Amino acid sequence: MYQEVILDHYKHPHGRGLRDGDAEVHHVNPTCGDEITLRVKYDGETIADVSYEGQGCSISQASASVLNELLVGKELPEAQKIQAAFLELMQSKGQLEPDEAMEEVLEDAVA
Template identity: 65%
Template sequence: MTDATNVDALYQEIILDHYKRPHGAGLREPFEAEVHHVNPSCGDEITLRVHLDGETVADVSYDAQGCSISRASTSVLNDLIVGKSITEGMAVLDEFNTLMHGKGKIEPDEDILEDGIAFAGVAQFPGRIKCALLGWMAWKDAVSQALVTTSSTTTASTTGETP
């Protein structure tokens, strides 16, 4: 076996492990925003909730149906995002997005992406990129909604208005 074959096998094992034992799966409360995203090209679906504690991502919970890539990618997202600031989380999203659009030619930063590097091979298959990004785009959408919700609640509480 060549080194490249060994790496590919390891990456496949990481993806299968996250698929079989997903981290963060199951919808939980409390949450500031819930979104539902569908990948129309393959039918994968995700309902994702985000809970913020100030500027920190306190929890990401989800219910997903679909292929191993979309579900495993969301499990990795949970590992990489929970406990980080929103800004740090968005930087991780940018790094993962860059990897996915690199057509397999981008060397992933393991310090930032950790198990997310396993998706490097997915970037070579345009039809699978949306699968890998489904949970990430849902997370970005949920955070945007949560920030609007929390900022309008904060504004209302400082002005005495009802949100």
């Protein structure tokens, strides 16, 4: 399942191509060189758009696509919960076993 989700998001990315946003972040992984710029558009009530551009491995690029899928349309408090859980999972480098609450928040992102 994990490989299917990653490959699907890598081959059919959601949100790829930078669009106008209210916030922007750019990160480079110093270890492998993966690079991503991510923009978020907030309409005052919900996350209206998440767009990104980058280069790197399938996991880094698919992760941005998954974030688009998880965040667009969510109200800010819910989006912040999703972002925090996603970050915790990514920073664990596979050492964290998602619990039921995390699986509910992150949906397919825990696959």
